Amino acid sequence: MNDNLIGRGLNLGISRRSLLQSSAGIVGGSLLPSIPAFAEDKPAIGTYPAGVSGSTAFIGIAVPRTGTYAVQGEDELKGYELAIEHINGGHELMKKISPKTTKGVLGKELKYGVADSAAKPNEAVQAQQRFISENKAIMVTGGTSSAVAVALNKLAQREKVLFVCGISGSNDTTGKDCVRYGFRQDFYGQTAAAAIGPVMVKTFGKNKKAAYLTPDYTYGHTVTKSMQDFLTTAGWTTATNQVSPLGAPDYSSYLLNVANSGADVLINVNWGHDAVLSTQQAKQFGVLDRMKLVVPYQVPFIARETNGLMQGVYASTDYWWTLEDKFPLAKMFNEAFEKKYGYKPEWGAENAYISFAHWARMVEETGSFYPPDVIKTYEKGETLPSLVGDVHYRAEDHQCVRPVIIVRGKLEKDMKNKEDYWEVVEIVPGEGLMQKPDAFGCHLGNYS
Amino acid sequence: MVSWPNLVSQLFNGLALGALLALISSGLTIIYGTLGVLNLAHGAMFMVGGYAGFVAYQYTHSFIIAVIAGSLFVMLLGLLMERGIIRQFYHRPHEDQLLVTFGLGICFVEIVRLIFSSQSQIVPPPPLLQGITNLGFMFYPTYRLAVVGIVAVALGALFLILYRTRLGMIVRAGIEDSVMVDSLGINVYRVFMIVFGIGAMAAGFAGIINAPVVSLTPGVGDDILVETFVVVVIGGVGSFPGAILGGLIAGEIISVTSMFNPGYAYVMLFAAMTLVLVLRPHGLLGVQGRE
Numbered sequence: 066m067n068d069n070l071i072g073r074g075l076n077l078g079i080s081r082r083s084l085l086q087s088s089a090g091i092v093g094g095s096l097l098p099s100i101p102a103f104a105e106d107k108p109a110i111g112t113y114p115a116g117v118s119g120s121t122a123f124i125g126i127a128v129p130r131t132g133t134y135a136v137q138g139e140d141e142l143k144g145y146e147l148a149i150e151h152i153n154g155g156h157e158l159m160k161k162i163s164p165k166t167t168k169g170v171l172g173k174e175l176k177y178g179v180a181d182s183a184a185k186p187n188e189a190v191q192a193q194q195r196f197i198s199e200n201k202a203i204m205v206t207g208g209t210s211s212a213v214a215v216a217l218n219k220l221a222q223r224e225k226v227l228f229v230c231g232i233s234g235s236n237d238t239t240g241k242d243c244v245r246y247g248f249r250q251d252f253y254g255q256t257a258a259a260a261i262g263p264v265m266v267k268t269f270g271k272n273k274k275a276a277y278l279t280p281d282y283t284y285g286h287t288v289t290k291s292m293q294d295f296l297t298t299a300g301w302t303t304a305t306n307q308v309s310p311l312g313a314p315d316y317s318s319y320l321l322n323v324a325n326s327g328a329d330v331l332i333n334v335n336w337g338h339d340a341v342l343s344t345q346q347a348k349q350f351g352v353l354d355r356m357k358l359v360v361p362y363q364v365p366f367i368a369r370e371t372n373g374l375m376q377g378v379y380a381s382t383d384y385w386w387t388l389e390d391k392f393p394l395a396k397m398f399n400e401a402f403e404k405k406y407g408y409k410p411e412w413g414a415e416n417a418y419i420s421f422a423h424w425a426r427m428v429e430e431t432g433s434f435y436p437p438d439v440i441k442t443y444e445k446g447e448t449l450p451s452l453v454g455d456v457h458y459r460a461e462d463h464q465c466v467r468p469v470i471i472v473r474g475k476l477e478k479d480m481k482n483k484e485d486y487w488e489v490v491e492i493v494p495g496e497g498l499m500q501k502p503d504a505f506g507c508h509l510g511n512y513s
Numbered sequence: 514m515v516s517w518p519n520l521v522s523q524l525f526n527g528l529a530l531g532a533l534l535a536l537i538s539s540g541l542t543i544i545y546g547t548l549g550v551l552n553l554a555h556g557a558m559f560m561v562g563g564y565a566g567f568v569a570y571q572y573t574h575s576f577i578i579a580v581i582a583g584s585l586f587v588m589l590l591g592l593l594m595e596r597g598i599i600r601q602f603y604h605r606p607h608e609d610q611l612l613v614t615f616g617l618g619i620c621f622v623e624i625v626r627l628i629f630s631s632q633s634q635i636v637p638p639p640p641l642l643q644g645i646t647n648l649g650f651m652f653y654p655t656y657r658l659a660v661v662g663i664v665a666v667a668l669g670a671l672f673l674i675l676y677r678t679r680l681g682m683i684v685r686a687g688i689e690d691s692v693m694v695d696s697l698g699i700n701v702y703r704v705f706m707i708v709f710g711i712g713a714m715a716a717g718f719a720g721i722i723n724a725p726v727v728s729l730t731p732g733v734g735d736d737i738l739v740e741t742f743v744v745v746v747i748g749g750v751g752s753f754p755g756a757i758l759g760g761l762i763a764g765e766i767i768s769v770t771s772m773f774n775p776g777y778a779y780v781m782l783f784a785a786m787t788l789v790l791v792l793r794p795h796g797l798l799g800v801q802g803r804e
Contacts, residue, residue, distance in 0.1 A: 130631075131622075131626075131631075131731075131732060132732055132735075133732065135626075135631035135730075135731075135732070136630075136631045136632050136633075139630075139631065281776055307771070307775045308775050308776040309775060309776075309778075310779055312732075312736050313736075313779075314727065314733070314736040314737050314740065315530060315726070315727070315767075317526050317529070317530060317657070317768075318523060318526055318527075318530070318767055318768040318771035318772070318775070318778065319771055319775050321519065321522045321523055321526055321651070321768075322519065322523075322771060322772060322775065324522075324651075324652070325516065325518060325519045325522060338633060338728075338730055338732075341633055341728055342633075342727055342728055345635075345727075345728055346726075346727075349645075349654040349656070349657070349726075350645070350652070350653075350654060351645040351652050351654075366632065369632075370632060370633045370728065372635060
């Protein structure tokens with residue numbers, strides 16, 4: 066068998082005529098004037114150029130539509146869908162973020178597929194693997210759980226397909242688990258802690274005792290660690306750290322430990338329905354009557370779902386709709402979103418929309434979908450418009466440097482309408498919140 | 514966090530948590546013990562009970578009516594399930610039963626999600642049971658205290674039905690040998706339908722009683738189903754007293770472990786289940802050979 070193969074390999078069967086024709090072609094081609102980089106000029110990598118060889122480009126979306134993060138996943142999906150609609154239609158807002166966008170990306174209409182990740186990494190990876198293999202997805206997205214984001218980071222790097230990260234609050238996503246093919250727009254544990262920490266110290270004082278409710282995965286551990294690290298500098302100590310599994314059906318035993326810990330402040334790092342349930346049960350157990358509550362990584366819809374328990378509570382977030390008073394693009398986004406979906410967008414939708422808009426701009430500026438070139442365009446660190454002012458992506462870890470918004474829950478009497486839950490207290494510029502690029506162990510990996 | 518006051522608090526909380534788990538598990542174990550059907554839709558029926566009660570509460574603002582509506586609605590649903598689908602599966606392999614009940618559970622969850630979305634819904638406890646009670650050694654939510662009493666009464670009523678009535682005697686006879694019961698001229702299938710209805714009602718009752726403790730979401734039954742199975746395995750599959758014992762053990766394990774290291778609360782629960790399976794494969798109060 067091997068002998069036959071070797072024999073065939075040696076016997077190339079090239080005639081003198083075909084050799085001359087090929088040589089003439091190569092020489093002729095080299096004499097042509099240089100032209101901009103088109104798809105045909107680049108070597109195949111990942112789903113390129115197969116994924117963009119027709120008139121469309123496909124995006125794989127994996128968001129939780131069931132499980133503890135389902136509500137947030139649905140909101141995120143709406144942001145993606147609105148962005149795709151605006152990219153394909155050349156909407157005015159999209160043009161302000163990605164000026165070269167007319168219809169589609171590089172003239173190709175965006176198509177997309179949606180899978181329910183249920184906030185489980187294995188389900189998200191399987192779905193995206195399918196989108197990559199069967200639909201030749203040129204870009205994939207997903208998150209809401211940082212465990213999913215980290216898993217999709219790895220998949221993206223392995224498959225050489227761009228991953229534009231959805232909601233992910235873990236330091237690891239652009240830290241020790243960062244990849245060349247992954248980019249994150251939203252805020253995260255480190256920036257949340259650096260933004261809300263000073264507000265907490267100013268409000269509650271120094272040398273306080275904090276109790277933490279921490280979900281048992283990368284998001285929870287890194288956010289809690291960042292909060293502890295910052296608050297330690299102000300003399301705060303950790304009275305207790307209650308670690309619970311994702312989707313815990315009951316928090317009573319954790320809350321009893323919190324109640325008996327002597328803490329002054331309860332820092333609830335839980336997210337999604339876990340945050341809603343643990344906050345409601347904290348109220349039932351009288352914990353909120355005895356200590357102040359802080360939500361360092363705000364949860365979309367938590368104010369509505371906890372029915373008044375967020376009044377007076379501080380939180381840090383990516384976006385809140387009343388920022389439209391300060392940022393014209395936010396106003397345009399709110400209007401478009403509310404017109405389509407009938408409610409004010411939360412920050413999951415904002416992150417989804419702006420992440421896609423930035424990606425569209427990067428591809429347009431590159432003039433190609435060729436992933437290594439698109440990555441290099443991101444890595445130029447160009448100043449980009451966003452819904453909360455100018456931002457840029459760091460070349461070293463692919464993290465967007467963007468402001469963190471500090472909000473405080475409004476009292477019911479101060480609410481101007483039924484969705485006016487939060488008051489924007491401060492817009493903290495991103496630059497001063499970031500850790501050094503290598504502080505969390507980021508090594509991006511190869512382009513190809 | 515290890516201290517005497519905290520230990521006492523956690524022991525008490527384990528009792529309350531265990532009572533709730535016992536109530537939820539009782540319906541599952543009654544159905545399995547009698548019909549031999551492992552009902553994977555049990556968590557979804559528990560959830561439907563909560564939502565049915567929620568709807569009734571929205572219209573009436575009466576918690577008692579919500580409890581009655583939640584229980585009866587799921588009982589009706591259970592009767593329809595048994596007559597329409599489950600009955601076809603009594604003589605089919607367990608794998609088929611698992612698949613069909615699993616599928617039904619998914620349908621129930623998605624229908625509820627379609628109607629109510631994934632956003633959580635709140636059923637407040639009755640005004641008399643709101644707030645916190647000072648027990649001297651700890652503060653505890655008044656409603657959770659009441660739940661311990663409600664569960665005790667409910668489980669007592671189920672016990673009386675199963676062990677002190679003619680229906681209960683037939684049910685228990687059916688558990689042991691349904692063919693013999695049938696040959697004595699008793700319509701076993703009618704009994705099975707009633708049992709399925711009672712089991713379903715227990716799930717619905719637990720769902721609405723549990724609603725003020727948690728906030729309702731379509732996934733609330735999924736989260737609790739795993740714990741329910743652990744309870745049933747520890748107590749003995751098909752054993753009603755086993756469900757109560759298993760519930761109390763599970764509640765105490767979760768509560769007390771969380772005092773030492775909360776991250777290991779559920780690990781310890783599964784470790785306990787594994788230990789029981791190794792040492793006593795039929796559960797603490799299960800009977801060997803029961804089908």
